[in-house]
Amino acid sequence: MLRTSPVDDVSNKAAEAVDFVDRYGPTILAGAIKIVVVLIAAFVLRAVLRKIIDRITIPGKEGKKPGLLKPLRERAPQALGNLVSERREQRARTIGSVLKSIVTILIFGIAFLEIMIVIGLDITPVLTSAGILGVAIGFGAQNLVKDFLSGMFMLLEDQYGVGDVVDLGPSITGTVEAVALRTTTIRDTGGTVWYVRNGEILRVGNSSQGFAVAVVDLPLSYGANLAEATKVLERRVADVAEKEPLKTDITAKPEVLGVEKFTPEGITLRVTVKTRPGRQWAVQRNLRAQLMPALEEAGFTAK
Secondary structure (H helix, E strand, C coil): CCCCCHHHHHHHHHHHHHHHHHHHHHHHHHHHHHHHHHHHHHHHHHHHHHHHHHHHHCCCCCCCCCCCCCCCCCCCCHHHHHHHHHHHHHHHHHHHHHHHHHHHHHHHHHHHHHHHHHHCCCCHHHHHHHHHHHHHHHHHCHHHHHHHHHHHHHHHCCCCCCCCEEECCCCCEEEEEEECCCEEEEEECCCCEEEEEHHHCCCCEECCCCCEEEEEEEEECCCCCHHHHHHHHHHHHHHHHCCCCCCCCECCCCEEEEEEEEECCEEEEEEEEEECCCCHHHHHHHHHHHHHHHHHHCCCCCC
16 A cells, blocks of 8 residues: 655645635635625615615605605694694604514515525525415414504504503503504503503503693682682683793693582582693693692682
8 A cells, every 4th residue: 555645645635625626616706706795785775775764754854754654644633733743753753663674674584595595505495484484374373463464554543653652451551662563562650661462452542642631620618609719710720821831831722611520528620721742741730739829829728
Protein backbone atom coordinates (compact mmCIF):
# COMPACT_ATOMS: atom_id res chain seq x y z
CA MET A 1 0.00 0.00 0.00
CA LEU A 2 1.40 3.35 -1.08
CA ARG A 3 1.49 6.16 1.42
CA THR A 4 0.96 9.70 0.29
CA SER A 5 2.99 12.49 1.71
CA PRO A 6 1.41 15.45 3.54
CA VAL A 7 2.20 17.61 0.55
CA ASP A 8 0.25 15.25 -1.70
CA ASP A 9 -2.69 15.25 0.74
CA VAL A 10 -2.81 19.02 0.69
CA SER A 11 -2.57 19.02 -3.09
CA ASN A 12 -5.42 16.52 -3.37
CA LYS A 13 -7.63 18.49 -1.01
CA ALA A 14 -6.89 21.70 -2.84
CA ALA A 15 -7.71 20.03 -6.13
CA GLU A 16 -11.00 18.74 -4.70
CA ALA A 17 -11.85 22.21 -3.38
CA VAL A 18 -11.10 23.77 -6.75
CA ASP A 19 -13.20 21.13 -8.48
CA PHE A 20 -16.06 21.74 -6.00
CA VAL A 21 -15.90 25.48 -6.57
CA ASP A 22 -15.77 25.00 -10.34
CA ARG A 23 -18.72 22.64 -10.25
CA TYR A 24 -21.01 24.21 -7.62
CA GLY A 25 -19.59 27.71 -7.15
CA PRO A 26 -21.67 29.48 -9.80
CA THR A 27 -24.84 27.80 -8.53
CA ILE A 28 -24.15 28.70 -4.90
CA LEU A 29 -23.24 32.28 -5.82
CA ALA A 30 -26.33 32.67 -7.98
CA GLY A 31 -28.49 31.24 -5.18
CA ALA A 32 -26.95 33.55 -2.59
CA ILE A 33 -27.52 36.54 -4.86
CA LYS A 34 -31.16 35.51 -5.40
CA ILE A 35 -31.70 35.14 -1.64
CA VAL A 36 -30.19 38.58 -1.01
CA VAL A 37 -32.34 40.07 -3.79
CA VAL A 38 -35.48 38.43 -2.36
CA LEU A 39 -34.75 39.78 1.14
CA ILE A 40 -33.96 43.26 -0.15
CA ALA A 41 -37.12 43.23 -2.28
CA ALA A 42 -39.17 42.09 0.73
CA PHE A 43 -37.84 44.87 2.96
CA VAL A 44 -38.24 47.51 0.25
CA LEU A 45 -41.78 46.39 -0.62
CA ARG A 46 -42.70 46.30 3.07
CA ALA A 47 -41.34 49.83 3.57
CA VAL A 48 -43.19 51.13 0.51
CA LEU A 49 -46.51 49.57 1.53
CA ARG A 50 -46.15 50.81 5.11
CA LYS A 51 -45.48 54.30 3.71
CA ILE A 52 -48.61 54.07 1.56
CA ILE A 53 -50.66 52.94 4.56
CA ASP A 54 -49.30 55.86 6.58
CA ARG A 55 -50.27 58.31 3.83
CA ILE A 56 -53.78 56.88 3.80
CA THR A 57 -54.33 56.67 7.55
CA ILE A 58 -52.15 59.41 9.11
CA PRO A 59 -52.77 63.14 8.56
CA GLY A 60 -50.09 64.97 6.63
CA LYS A 61 -48.11 67.98 7.83
CA GLU A 62 -50.65 70.26 6.21
CA GLY A 63 -53.29 68.87 8.57
CA LYS A 64 -55.31 67.00 5.98
CA LYS A 65 -57.35 64.29 7.67
CA PRO A 66 -57.45 60.75 6.27
CA GLY A 67 -60.64 60.50 4.26
CA LEU A 68 -60.45 56.95 2.92
CA LEU A 69 -61.52 55.42 6.22
CA LYS A 70 -64.53 57.58 7.02
CA PRO A 71 -67.06 56.20 9.52
CA LEU A 72 -69.97 54.27 8.04
CA ARG A 73 -72.26 56.76 9.75
CA GLU A 74 -71.69 59.93 11.75
CA ARG A 75 -72.79 59.53 15.35
CA ALA A 76 -72.03 63.06 16.55
CA PRO A 77 -74.00 66.25 15.81
CA GLN A 78 -72.65 68.79 13.36
CA ALA A 79 -71.51 71.08 16.18
CA LEU A 80 -68.99 68.46 17.21
CA GLY A 81 -67.25 68.27 13.83
CA ASN A 82 -63.82 68.62 15.38
CA LEU A 83 -64.45 65.70 17.70
CA VAL A 84 -65.63 63.59 14.76
CA SER A 85 -62.46 64.50 12.89
CA GLU A 86 -60.29 63.51 15.86
CA ARG A 87 -62.24 60.29 16.20
CA ARG A 88 -61.76 59.48 12.51
CA GLU A 89 -58.04 60.11 12.82
CA GLN A 90 -57.77 57.81 15.84
CA ARG A 91 -59.67 55.01 14.11
CA ALA A 92 -57.58 55.41 10.95
CA ARG A 93 -54.38 55.02 12.97
CA THR A 94 -55.72 51.85 14.59
CA ILE A 95 -56.68 50.30 11.25
CA GLY A 96 -53.35 51.40 9.80
CA SER A 97 -51.51 49.52 12.54
CA VAL A 98 -53.47 46.35 11.77
CA LEU A 99 -52.86 46.70 8.02
CA LYS A 100 -49.13 47.06 8.61
CA SER A 101 -49.09 43.81 10.58
CA ILE A 102 -50.97 41.98 7.81
CA VAL A 103 -48.63 43.36 5.13
CA THR A 104 -45.56 42.28 7.10
CA ILE A 105 -46.85 38.74 7.57
CA LEU A 106 -47.80 38.32 3.90
CA ILE A 107 -44.59 39.76 2.44
CA PHE A 108 -42.19 37.80 4.63
CA GLY A 109 -44.29 34.65 4.25
CA ILE A 110 -43.95 34.86 0.46
CA ALA A 111 -40.24 35.72 0.78
CA PHE A 112 -39.72 32.62 2.93
CA LEU A 113 -41.32 30.43 0.26
CA GLU A 114 -39.16 32.03 -2.46
CA ILE A 115 -36.00 31.38 -0.44
CA MET A 116 -37.02 27.73 0.00
CA ILE A 117 -37.38 27.44 -3.78
CA VAL A 118 -33.94 29.01 -4.35
CA ILE A 119 -32.34 26.61 -1.87
CA GLY A 120 -33.97 23.73 -3.71
CA LEU A 121 -36.41 22.62 -1.06
CA ASP A 122 -39.80 21.30 -2.07
CA ILE A 123 -42.50 23.72 -0.97
CA THR A 124 -45.30 21.30 -1.76
CA PRO A 125 -45.41 20.01 1.86
CA VAL A 126 -45.56 23.60 3.09
CA LEU A 127 -48.45 24.44 0.78
CA THR A 128 -50.17 21.19 1.71
CA SER A 129 -49.72 22.01 5.38
CA ALA A 130 -51.18 25.43 4.73
CA GLY A 131 -54.21 23.83 3.13
CA ILE A 132 -54.61 21.43 6.04
CA LEU A 133 -54.20 24.35 8.43
CA GLY A 134 -56.95 26.20 6.60
CA VAL A 135 -59.28 23.24 6.97
CA ALA A 136 -58.33 22.95 10.65
CA ILE A 137 -59.11 26.62 11.17
CA GLY A 138 -62.42 26.21 9.40
CA PHE A 139 -63.54 23.22 11.48
CA GLY A 140 -61.49 23.19 14.67
CA ALA A 141 -60.69 26.84 15.23
CA GLN A 142 -63.97 28.54 14.50
CA ASN A 143 -63.55 30.79 17.52
CA LEU A 144 -60.34 32.18 16.03
CA VAL A 145 -62.13 33.03 12.79
CA LYS A 146 -65.00 34.52 14.78
CA ASP A 147 -62.59 36.68 16.80
CA PHE A 148 -60.82 37.81 13.62
CA LEU A 149 -64.02 38.78 11.77
CA SER A 150 -65.47 40.49 14.84
CA GLY A 151 -62.28 42.50 15.24
CA MET A 152 -62.37 43.60 11.60
CA PHE A 153 -66.00 44.74 11.82
CA MET A 154 -65.42 46.54 15.12
CA LEU A 155 -62.55 48.49 13.56
CA LEU A 156 -64.43 49.30 10.35
CA GLU A 157 -67.61 50.29 12.21
CA ASP A 158 -65.64 52.42 14.68
CA GLN A 159 -67.23 50.85 17.74
CA TYR A 160 -64.25 51.87 19.88
CA GLY A 161 -60.57 52.72 19.65
CA VAL A 162 -57.45 53.10 21.75
CA GLY A 163 -58.05 55.57 24.59
CA ASP A 164 -61.84 55.11 24.70
CA VAL A 165 -63.61 54.39 27.97
CA VAL A 166 -65.88 51.42 27.28
CA ASP A 167 -68.15 48.89 28.95
CA LEU A 168 -67.78 45.48 27.29
CA GLY A 169 -69.83 43.43 29.71
CA PRO A 170 -70.12 42.49 33.37
CA SER A 171 -67.07 43.70 35.34
CA ILE A 172 -65.21 44.76 32.17
CA THR A 173 -65.23 48.55 32.18
CA GLY A 174 -62.16 50.65 31.58
CA THR A 175 -59.88 52.34 29.08
CA VAL A 176 -58.95 50.62 25.81
CA GLU A 177 -55.17 50.17 25.67
CA ALA A 178 -54.88 48.08 22.50
CA VAL A 179 -57.13 46.82 19.72
CA ALA A 180 -56.01 43.77 17.73
CA LEU A 181 -57.83 41.48 15.33
CA ARG A 182 -58.23 38.76 17.96
CA THR A 183 -58.34 40.52 21.32
CA THR A 184 -59.01 43.88 22.90
CA THR A 185 -56.97 45.02 25.91
CA ILE A 186 -58.82 46.93 28.64
CA ARG A 187 -57.40 48.49 31.81
CA ASP A 188 -60.02 49.07 34.52
CA THR A 189 -60.03 51.76 37.21
CA GLY A 190 -58.24 49.41 39.62
CA GLY A 191 -55.32 48.97 37.21
CA THR A 192 -56.20 45.41 36.18
CA VAL A 193 -55.59 44.59 32.52
CA TRP A 194 -58.33 42.55 30.82
CA TYR A 195 -57.78 40.69 27.55
CA VAL A 196 -61.17 40.26 25.90
CA ARG A 197 -61.69 38.07 22.83
CA ASN A 198 -63.41 40.08 20.12
CA GLY A 199 -65.74 37.23 19.29
CA GLU A 200 -67.07 37.21 22.87
CA ILE A 201 -68.04 40.90 22.87
CA LEU A 202 -71.82 41.01 22.52
CA ARG A 203 -72.33 44.69 23.29
CA VAL A 204 -70.19 47.82 23.55
CA GLY A 205 -70.97 50.84 25.70
CA ASN A 206 -68.65 53.67 24.62
CA SER A 207 -68.33 56.76 26.82
CA SER A 208 -65.87 58.48 24.49
CA GLN A 209 -67.70 58.94 21.20
CA GLY A 210 -69.11 62.25 20.02
CA PHE A 211 -69.92 63.76 23.40
CA ALA A 212 -70.64 62.79 26.99
CA VAL A 213 -73.07 64.11 29.59
CA ALA A 214 -72.11 65.11 33.11
CA VAL A 215 -74.96 64.55 35.58
CA VAL A 216 -74.95 66.21 38.99
CA ASP A 217 -77.67 65.48 41.59
CA LEU A 218 -77.99 67.95 44.45
CA PRO A 219 -80.05 67.21 47.60
CA LEU A 220 -82.46 69.73 49.16
CA SER A 221 -84.64 69.53 52.25
CA TYR A 222 -88.44 69.41 52.10
CA GLY A 223 -89.95 72.85 52.27
CA ALA A 224 -87.15 74.48 50.25
CA ASN A 225 -88.14 77.07 47.67
CA LEU A 226 -87.53 75.06 44.48
CA ALA A 227 -87.92 78.02 42.13
CA GLU A 228 -85.34 80.05 44.03
CA ALA A 229 -82.97 77.08 44.32
CA THR A 230 -83.25 76.54 40.55
CA LYS A 231 -82.35 80.19 39.89
CA VAL A 232 -79.32 79.93 42.18
CA LEU A 233 -78.12 76.84 40.32
CA GLU A 234 -78.70 78.39 36.90
CA ARG A 235 -76.66 81.47 37.77
CA ARG A 236 -73.86 79.52 39.39
CA VAL A 237 -73.54 76.81 36.74
CA ALA A 238 -73.56 79.40 33.93
CA ASP A 239 -70.78 81.31 35.67
CA VAL A 240 -68.69 78.18 36.30
CA ALA A 241 -69.10 76.97 32.70
CA GLU A 242 -67.50 80.17 31.36
CA LYS A 243 -64.32 79.78 33.41
CA GLU A 244 -61.39 77.40 33.33
CA PRO A 245 -60.89 74.51 33.82
CA LEU A 246 -64.46 73.62 32.76
CA LYS A 247 -64.70 75.97 29.78
CA THR A 248 -62.61 73.75 27.50
CA ASP A 249 -64.46 70.58 28.54
CA ILE A 250 -68.05 71.84 28.24
CA THR A 251 -69.51 71.83 24.71
CA ALA A 252 -73.07 73.07 25.32
CA LYS A 253 -75.03 75.29 27.68
CA PRO A 254 -75.65 73.60 31.07
CA GLU A 255 -79.23 72.75 31.96
CA VAL A 256 -80.94 72.69 35.36
CA LEU A 257 -83.58 70.04 34.76
CA GLY A 258 -85.36 70.56 38.08
CA VAL A 259 -86.67 67.95 40.49
CA GLU A 260 -85.29 64.50 39.72
CA LYS A 261 -86.77 62.53 42.60
CA PHE A 262 -88.20 62.56 46.09
CA THR A 263 -86.62 60.49 48.83
CA PRO A 264 -87.33 60.04 52.54
CA GLU A 265 -84.40 62.39 53.22
CA GLY A 266 -85.45 65.19 50.85
CA ILE A 267 -85.64 66.40 47.27
CA THR A 268 -83.03 65.93 44.54
CA LEU A 269 -82.40 68.52 41.83
CA ARG A 270 -80.53 67.49 38.67
CA VAL A 271 -78.08 69.51 36.56
CA THR A 272 -76.74 68.19 33.25
CA VAL A 273 -74.19 69.46 30.75
CA LYS A 274 -72.66 68.07 27.56
CA THR A 275 -68.89 67.59 27.70
CA ARG A 276 -66.02 66.39 25.61
CA PRO A 277 -65.74 62.57 25.46
CA GLY A 278 -64.24 61.11 28.61
CA ARG A 279 -64.32 64.38 30.55
CA GLN A 280 -67.78 63.96 32.11
CA TRP A 281 -66.46 62.60 35.40
CA ALA A 282 -64.04 65.45 35.96
CA VAL A 283 -66.77 67.96 35.12
CA GLN A 284 -69.17 66.24 37.51
CA ARG A 285 -66.71 66.44 40.39
CA ASN A 286 -65.94 70.09 39.72
CA LEU A 287 -69.60 71.10 39.40
CA ARG A 288 -70.56 69.21 42.54
CA ALA A 289 -67.80 70.96 44.48
CA GLN A 290 -69.02 74.41 43.35
CA LEU A 291 -72.80 74.08 43.17
CA MET A 292 -73.38 72.64 46.63
CA PRO A 293 -71.58 75.52 48.41
CA ALA A 294 -73.61 77.96 46.27
CA LEU A 295 -76.84 76.42 47.56
CA GLU A 296 -75.59 76.51 51.14
CA GLU A 297 -74.62 80.18 50.82
CA ALA A 298 -78.15 80.91 49.59
CA GLY A 299 -79.59 79.23 52.69
CA PHE A 300 -80.53 75.87 51.18
CA THR A 301 -79.59 72.71 53.05
CA ALA A 302 -79.86 69.00 52.36
CA LYS A 303 -81.98 68.38 55.45
